[in-house]
Amino acid sequence: MPKSQVKPTAEWRRKLHEIIYEADTPAGKLFDVLLLVVIIISVILVLLESVPSLGSRFAEEFIMAEWVITIFFTIEYVLRIVTINKPSKYIFSFYGIIDLLSTAPLYLTFFLPGGYNALLAVRSLRLLRVFRILKITRFIGEADKLSKALKSSFPKILVFLFAVLVISIIMGTLMYLVEGADSGFVSIPVSIYWCIVTLTTVGFGDIAPVTPMGQFLASVIMIMGYGIIAVPTGIVSAEYTSGAKDKKPADPLNNPEYRHVNTQVCQNCLAKKHQDGATYCHKCGYSL
Amino acid sequence: MPKSQVKPTAEWRRKLHEIIYEADTPAGKLFDVLLLVVIIISVILVLLESVPSLGSRFAEEFIMAEWVITIFFTIEYVLRIVTINKPSKYIFSFYGIIDLLSTAPLYLTFFLPGGYNALLAVRSLRLLRVFRILKITRFIGEADKLSKALKSSFPKILVFLFAVLVISIIMGTLMYLVEGADSGFVSIPVSIYWCIVTLTTVGFGDIAPVTPMGQFLASVIMIMGYGIIAVPTGIVSAEYTSGAKDKKPADPLNNPEYRHVNTQVCQNCLAKKHQDGATYCHKCGYSL
Amino acid sequence: MPKSQVKPTAEWRRKLHEIIYEADTPAGKLFDVLLLVVIIISVILVLLESVPSLGSRFAEEFIMAEWVITIFFTIEYVLRIVTINKPSKYIFSFYGIIDLLSTAPLYLTFFLPGGYNALLAVRSLRLLRVFRILKITRFIGEADKLSKALKSSFPKILVFLFAVLVISIIMGTLMYLVEGADSGFVSIPVSIYWCIVTLTTVGFGDIAPVTPMGQFLASVIMIMGYGIIAVPTGIVSAEYTSGAKDKKPADPLNNPEYRHVNTQVCQNCLAKKHQDGATYCHKCGYSL
């Protein structure tokens, strides 16, 4: 969108946008810290509420705290929509959806009819508030790099996961055949579950082979699992090693120091990583 | 085989060959998707049939579905043989054997005499249908690369596996000597099984040392296992790192983008990876 | 501090400083060996004292041995302070704090009032003597390199740990929802604990999913954990591989052979890594 087509933005919207979406000004930093604290408190409350002894004793306090937090997130959500030129850009972004999920649960409980099933649904809804923890990813710059490395080695890791699944299905069926229901291998799906437990070297021990043949097969699975783990590690290692080499003469936009200085977000299209002295968005030409 | 010696192929065989062995035409793609769906349904049916509550309730439905799937695979198998010039090439290939194993079980049950043992054999046969999952490997291009990397580091990994076995045998014997039958170490083979469980860091906990000396030995085994895992990982990492470097100026036949475009398979010798504009097979000169 | 401002040090202080802080002279080596032996004996005594059968039988001997060791460490601590020009430099260093913690417990028990709670505090204090093991790090040169490598990959590993935590919180909540209190998932914090146990492939098996949905979710967590472990390994591998390349033309001060020859420590500022023929400290100019 060329700059000339953009209608002028009211001063208060500019200010609020800067406070909410950026972290360059003192007010913006304060808002970020406040948001971080509320997110962490909110998640801790969800965890503590589930502890039986605490949940029943401080039931009222938990509901009150929940209301305060929900109202805070509601205000944040509304402001984020109001201060942006194209709300749909934000609403359907990853963070927009997370923010909605973090805010909605308490309101949704009003729309549910009474009865036991509804209570269950309410309980599930309330627990989904734990996804608020994902709001925190907004604050982690390094995560970008990690997720990029994971993304680039994803197709290889997928093949590896598929191999794990195929091995689990075949070995699970063999274990079911060899051990049978008496040793806890009551069905093939359960045997496959046990096979994944063993192949990943977790080994709960709730189910364990007892026949010599079963123990031999289990040994084979374990040694396979022990060897297979080398594959994703090797892939990621190679990815990182080559990545570290290629990215050294990096462009300034990828440089973490540079990015730290500049947390501006375009009010029009939510584009990030603007150069330090930039006056217009490098994507849509909107004045920053 | 020079091209001139090849007898002309009937038009319907060419068409069918293209549909079944290749994925360039819409009909070929449809066939592939259909095959994929039937394979997955077939494996899921095997898994669900083993769940006691489902197996008895829907016994008839499972048998009917099994007949439908077996007939489908029979047709596929016959067509694959019919549309190829040298059926033996296909029949004794990896996929040919897998396809036969996927089709045969239900037919084989007719040749078994009655009685309990036969029932057991039938049950085993029916469960072996789970190997049908291997038919799916046909659709995974990346698997080639993975299996090649594994193959090239196989001799080193074999030495490593042998080391794991030697350590397990020696430490297993020592644990049997130290802990004895009271702690569950009832024989050396069981002790070796426990040793593999521990060395691979699986740790079921169905058998665990109780004497101080046994716990000390177990600690040594665990730390050895924890350190040894570095060896195959290091091997595969080095293999991948060096592989990534060597293969960069790769020949076009190894390039995955290229391969994706061209899924042609020679009707005469099953050779793959033909160049995009190729008219004759690069291996046997047969017209594609 | 320029050399001229430094007051002359008494001969016995110089000697003692050399014996205690350095390992170049026979007396210095003897002191180091003696200290090492006392540390190891001291830690072993703490461990053995906790064994019920030994603790009650040899109660008096343990107390006597503890007095001997405490007096030895007291003398060491006092001498370290006395023989240094700026005691505060030592007292607030990592080793100074460890040395204080290694010496103080027995004395502190005198200041505690009687009663059951005091006994508990005394027991805790006595057990904290186990931190004496950290005194041993003084003797390990390689540890420097390891901790440096860990420090340089720390921010990346932190992001990874954060990812593990976020996954554990979300999956823990889902498991609590799916399995419920009957399977041992009595509260979300316990579910998160179970999730960490599973994600890190430890798998105690004290809590294990029993519903099909729970076992499916557990399988997802396990495979995630099995794959995620590749990330820190890849990071450290890349760090080591690139580190091994960069550090080859190393400066002599980092060369371990060189460092071994020279264990001098400046009496004034505790600076290390003096060049072999150095007469003055390279940091503060104090005569060595």
Place this chain on the structure above:
Amino acid sequence: MPKSQVKPTAEWRRKLHEIIYEADTPAGKLFDVLLLVVIIISVILVLLESVPSLGSRFAEEFIMAEWVITIFFTIEYVLRIVTINKPSKYIFSFYGIIDLLSTAPLYLTFFLPGGYNALLAVRSLRLLRVFRILKITRFIGEADKLSKALKSSFPKILVFLFAVLVISIIMGTLMYLVEGADSGFVSIPVSIYWCIVTLTTVGFGDIAPVTPMGQFLASVIMIMGYGIIAVPTGIVSAEYTSGAKDKKPADPLNNPEYRHVNTQVCQNCLAKKHQDGATYCHKCGYSL
């Protein structure tokens, strides 16, 4: 030793030396295969003898087989000493000691006095026959490379193991303090054992924390263990990656293909890796 000082060797000794120590002639190959088979049978017999149901049923057969194997190994041991010029070179080598340990157990049982304790000693002696598996390492060429890679990264891995031990001692003491004897943490050594079980991600589950504080500490230990495993892996990966680069223009003596062709062993000093056309030992000048 110059060649002239060496006394001439009888023809039969030369022949036998070639058969026993080398694998270039058909007789030498046959001897190697025979030895390999006897070793494997011998170890399998030790394992099977320990299975209660088999051990009592085939007691006589086991003793007879043991006599046959012991006599075979005795002959091999005597021949190895007789056909070599300096028997002490062989006797005190790694393989010489393993060969002695593989032969001696049955003879030693004659020198033991009667009574229960002697029976226990006999049983232990008999079980030590399992070390015969180490005789097999003679046949594995790749093992040299692996053990060399392990040796070169040993000091780094030692520091890592020491770190694991220090962490286990400190965290074990804390867990003992927090959980106490009621949860199975009956003494600090047991707590340390549990800590190693957890840190290495084995996780038997025979002991598991039950208090919230203990579960929190356990989570910290697990995540530490999950992260620490990256260190040895990174070290070995870097070692392998750099090793693969440095060793490419390898000298012919290290080249495995070359070594395979030439299995000659000097009859005088047991030196290996002679060049293909060599007539005299490259170490002692003895005629090959």
